[in-house]
Amino acid sequence: METQKVIWTNTAKNQLKEIYQYYKKITPQGATKVKNDILKASRELVFIKQSQQDEIEPEFRRIIVRHYKLIYTIENQTIYILRIFDTRQNPAKQKKQE
Numbered sequence: 804m805e806t807q808k809v810i811w812t813n814t815a816k817n818q819l820k821e822i823y824q825y826y827k828k829i830t831p832q833g834a835t836k837v838k839n840d841i842l843k844a845s846r847e848l849v850f851i852k853q854s855q856q857d858e859i860e861p862e863f864r865r866i867i868v869r870h871y872k873l874i875y876t877i878e879n880q881t882i883y884i885l886r887i888f889d890t891r892q893n894p895a896k897q898k899k900q901e
Contacts, residue, residue: 807877809845811884815873818887822871837869841887844868848875848882 811819819841826834844866857865857874863885865872872888888896 807848807880807882809848809882809884811845812886814886815884822887822889841868841871841873845873845875845882845884 819838822841823834823838826837848866855865857863857872860874863874863876865874867873867890870890872890874885874888876883876885
């Protein structure tokens with residue numbers, strides 16, 4: 804099986820950093836666990852059939868990790884993590900994030 808390269812956009816990196824900083828105020832161990840779970844899920848996006856079309860932005864794919872939605876696209880065997888959306892928020896906010 805061919806391994807796909809995973810590239811995080813600056814937006815997604817910053818959102819992951821914000822998530823980590825938020826949880827770090829509550830519990831450093833919890834912050835690390837959440838961050839690691841999100842990173843692990845992004846590395847495990849290897850099967851095309853694992854892809855789920857996003858219901859808000861159908862041109863993109865998504866995977867849910869805890870209560871976060873990783874929005875991504877696949878181009879030329881490369882996975883681009885575009886952003887992370889907290890699914891507890893109003894879904895209308897998802898498209899406004901850039």
